[in-house]
Amino acid sequence: MFKFKILKKSKKSSARVGEIETAHGKFKTPAFLPCGTVGAVKTLSPEEIKELGAEIVLANTYHLYLRPGSKTIKKLGGLHKFMKWDGPILTDSGGFQVFSLSSLVQIRENGVEFRSHLDGSSHFFAPEKVIQIQKDLGSDIIMPLDICTTYPCSRKEAEKSVELTLKWAAISKKLNEKRPRSKMVKLFGIVQGSVYDDLRIKCAKELLKMDFDGYAIGGLAVGEPKSDLWRIVKLLDEILPKDKPRHLLGVGEPFDLLKASQYGIDMFDCVLPTRLARHGVVWTKKTQKLDLTKSNFKDDPNPIDNCGCYTCKNQFSRAYLHHLIKEREILGHRLLTIHNLFFVVNLLKKIREKI
Amino acid sequence: MFKFKILKKSKKSSARVGEIETAHGKFKTPAFLPCGTVGAVKTLSPEEIKELGAEIVLANTYHLYLRPGSKTIKKLGGLHKFMKWDGPILTDSGGFQVFSLSSLVQIRENGVEFRSHLDGSSHFFAPEKVIQIQKDLGSDIIMPLDICTTYPCSRKEAEKSVELTLKWAAISKKLNEKRPRSKMVKLFGIVQGSVYDDLRIKCAKELLKMDFDGYAIGGLAVGEPKSDLWRIVKLLDEILPKDKPRHLLGVGEPFDLLKASQYGIDMFDCVLPTRLARHGVVWTKKTQKLDLTKSNFKDDPNPIDNCGCYTCKNQFSRAYLHHLIKEREILGHRLLTIHNLFFVVNLLKKIREKI
Numbered sequence: 001m002f003k004f005k006i007l008k009k010s011k012k013s014s015a016r017v018g019e020i021e022t023a024h025g026k027f028k029t030p031a032f033l034p035c036g037t038v039g040a041v042k043t044l045s046p047e048e049i050k051e052l053g054a055e056i057v058l059a060n061t062y063h064l065y066l067r068p069g070s071k072t073i074k075k076l077g078g079l080h081k082f083m084k085w086d087g088p089i090l091t092d093s094g095g096f097q098v099f100s101l102s103s104l105v106q107i108r109e110n111g112v113e114f115r116s117h118l119d120g121s122s123h124f125f126a127p128e129k130v131i132q133i134q135k136d137l138g139s140d141i142i143m144p145l146d147i148c149t150t151y152p153c154s155r156k157e158a159e160k161s162v163e164l165t166l167k168w169a170a171i172s173k174k175l176n177e178k179r180p181r182s183k184m185v186k187l188f189g190i191v192q193g194s195v196y197d198d199l200r201i202k203c204a205k206e207l208l209k210m211d212f213d214g215y216a217i218g219g220l221a222v223g224e225p226k227s228d229l230w231r232i233v234k235l236l237d238e239i240l241p242k243d244k245p246r247h248l249l250g251v252g253e254p255f256d257l258l259k260a261s262q263y264g265i266d267m268f269d270c271v272l273p274t275r276l277a278r279h280g281v282v283w284t285k286k287t288q289k290l291d292l293t294k295s296n297f298k299d300d301p302n303p304i305d306n307c308g309c310y311t312c313k314n315q316f317s318r319a320y321l322h323h324l325i326k327e328r329e330i331l332g333h334r335l336l337t338i339h340n341l342f343f344v345v346n347l348l349k350k351i352r353e354k355i
Numbered sequence: 356m357f358k359f360k361i362l363k364k365s366k367k368s369s370a371r372v373g374e375i376e377t378a379h380g381k382f383k384t385p386a387f388l389p390c391g392t393v394g395a396v397k398t399l400s401p402e403e404i405k406e407l408g409a410e411i412v413l414a415n416t417y418h419l420y421l422r423p424g425s426k427t428i429k430k431l432g433g434l435h436k437f438m439k440w441d442g443p444i445l446t447d448s449g450g451f452q453v454f455s456l457s458s459l460v461q462i463r464e465n466g467v468e469f470r471s472h473l474d475g476s477s478h479f480f481a482p483e484k485v486i487q488i489q490k491d492l493g494s495d496i497i498m499p500l501d502i503c504t505t506y507p508c509s510r511k512e513a514e515k516s517v518e519l520t521l522k523w524a525a526i527s528k529k530l531n532e533k534r535p536r537s538k539m540v541k542l543f544g545i546v547q548g549s550v551y552d553d554l555r556i557k558c559a560k561e562l563l564k565m566d567f568d569g570y571a572i573g574g575l576a577v578g579e580p581k582s583d584l585w586r587i588v589k590l591l592d593e594i595l596p597k598d599k600p601r602h603l604l605g606v607g608e609p610f611d612l613l614k615a616s617q618y619g620i621d622m623f624d625c626v627l628p629t630r631l632a633r634h635g636v637v638w639t640k641k642t643q644k645l646d647l648t649k650s651n652f653k654d655d656p657n658p659i660d661n662c663g664c665y666t667c668k669n670q671f672s673r674a675y676l677h678h679l680i681k682e683r684e685i686l687g688h689r690l691l692t693i694h695n696l697f698f699v700v701n702l703l704k705k706i707r708e709k710i
Contacts, residue, residue, distance in 0.1 A: 038682045039675070040679060040684045040687075042686075043685040043686060043689070044686065045665075045686065045689075045690075067681065067682060068653060068674070068677075068681075072653060072654060072674070075654060076656055076672060077656075082672070082674070082675050084669055084671060084675075298423060298427060299427060299430060301431055301432075310400075314401075314439055315439070316439060317431060319423070319427070319431055319437070320394070320431075320439075322423075323393070323423045323437075324393075324395060326422065326423075327422060330397060330398045330685050330688065331395040331397075331398060331399065331400065333685065334398070334400075334685070334689075335400075
């Protein structure tokens with residue numbers, strides 16, 4: 001129960017419109033996946049996520065493994081039931097979080113040792129375990145354990161990252177195939193290799209041999225110059241198969257979504273829309289970004305942007321939103337989150353219409 | 356445009372079912388008013404407030420005066436438009452907040468001097484100013500500046516409180532009557548007098564002579580024994596006119612709502628439902644209170660209480676709510692707030708049905 005159908009292709013670029021079918025329904029691509037890190041998209045109810053147009057959400061393997069624990073979620077009927085989201089769910093590999101959030105990270109041939117950012121407790125992620133966690137969660141699309149490099153990254157580190165990412169990808173692939181076909185969730189391979197073209201090419205080609213259900217590009221948007229990011233994305237556009245979905249991990253700036261979709265990227269996730277909202281910043285069509293914490297919005301009777309989101313549709317004024325954010329009233333955070341997520345989800349809808 | 360219609364009276368007690376009509380619609384009594392302190396009921400959208408059955412909300416004069424300022428709200432079209440709540444709004448006198456939140460409070464014959472709890476800036480509330488603030492906000496029901504005593508309270512302090520509360524009530528009454536009849540909002544008198552029966556009687560009788568649109572009982576639920584609270588409420592039940600609405604300020608424990616309504620109380624407000632929610636505590640029919648932060652809810656697949664609220668209706672499990680609260684995810688705070696407010700609003704609905 002997983003199909004990637006390409007419905008339309010651009011004549012000018014690699015952009016395409018598609019549809020991915022999972023055991024929990026379909027979603028159109030290119031798609032933006034709101035981050036439901038610990039099993040909730042910050043401040044929002046499941047209905048609100050749907051209402052703003054999102055068809056699939058992302059949840060974090062690392063966070064849910066630590067709390068409440070994947071076994072607990074399994075016992076309660078899986079992540080869909082737990083968070084009352086009946087649409088598709090993608091879980092990431094946990095690799096990015098291990099390297100960015102936890103401490104005392106030790107890379108071994110058979111996995112990664114780390115200490116929880118919550119309580120300092122010791123944990124070990126082996127590729128087998130990461131697949132098991134995601135199986136317990138009941139995700140529709142899963143990722144193998146990888147080593148997500150930071151920037152800058154030495155060639156030696158990048159080589160090691162590619163070597164282990166490939167080794168673990170092979171273990172994960174075999175393990176996922178052993179599961180009964182009916183229940184088989186789809187596994188994406190993750191391309192690493194930092195900003196080294198030859199390592200990226202090598203990693204992608206080796207993954208292709210293993211024939212994954214889709215491919216994710218990891219280790220970008222971690223601080224490298226934009227020119228590096230686009231060179232790698234362009235490079236991989238030429239190597240990754242046209243008939244499999246592609247996910248660009250962690251990229252979410254509106255302009256980047258537009259550009260990446262021209263390189264055939266089908267899926268995006270990023271905490272930016274929710275994080276900016278928490279800090280009082282919203283995207284608008286004309287001005288790009290508005291910082292509603294600024295005092296010039298104190299008397300502004302206008303809605304953020306007359307878009308179709310709940311916040312703009314109901315004419316909540318910038319003055320009111322400014323006030324709520326200043327007062328740290330949760331409703332403010334919520335109204336801005338709705339606007340920002342609607343903005344990117346809707347941007348991808350427009351991109352699909354233009355392809 | 357303000358009518359208090361008594362629809363039904365109990366034969367066993369002073370309880371009554373009524374309906375109050377304001378310029379922004381009707382609400383049934385006895386009623387619970389969710390607190391929209393700074394112009395938002397914590398975490399909730401206007402639709403959610405309506406959906407849980409609330410017909411009127413309370414907002415705080417003190418908070419809105421300090422931020423964003425009543426003049427700003429007036430310029431933006433008033434509080435109803437500002438917070439997108441088209442139902443009735445009651446604002447309190449600010450007295451309680453001045454004495455409980457601000458610092459360096461100096462009581463003078465013509466008002467109260469205090470320093471803001473936000474930035475330490477100096478302010479002066481005169482009775483005239485407090486009426487003007489509420490007029491600027493555009494509230495439907497307003498309160499005169501009063502002196503809310505704490506507990507314990509010396510007889511001398513209580514006497515002073517009654518003396519000034521009465522003096523300021525008279526000034527406020529005159530001022531409100533000067534306003535064009537069509538725009539005249541309704542003004543309640545506030546009965547003070549701490550736990551001293553004779554002072555409560557005196558205060559109530561003097562207010563009655565001024566003929567207010569309704570009467571509020573202040574200075575209770577501030578730490579005094581419950582026996583004192585009920586003695587005063589019972590006492591005032593015999594003095595306050597039967598044909599005017601009565602508001603018991605700051606009382607919101609479910610059992611207290613039940614008992615107070617038998618003494619003819621028509622309106623309640625309290626931060627308890629939202630505050631308990633913030634701390635992970637919910638009310639249920641059987642167990643009274645559940646502390647969902649406790650680890651025994653980690654695996655509990657049941658909803659809070661199978662009531663008709665959004666949270667229970669959608670079967671969000673105690674395990675999920677426990678998880679969200681532990682993670683400080685705002686959705687948890689929101690789902691518990693909805694439940695607790697539904698609980699009290701619905702309790703009053705049941706009380707109305709039983710009278």
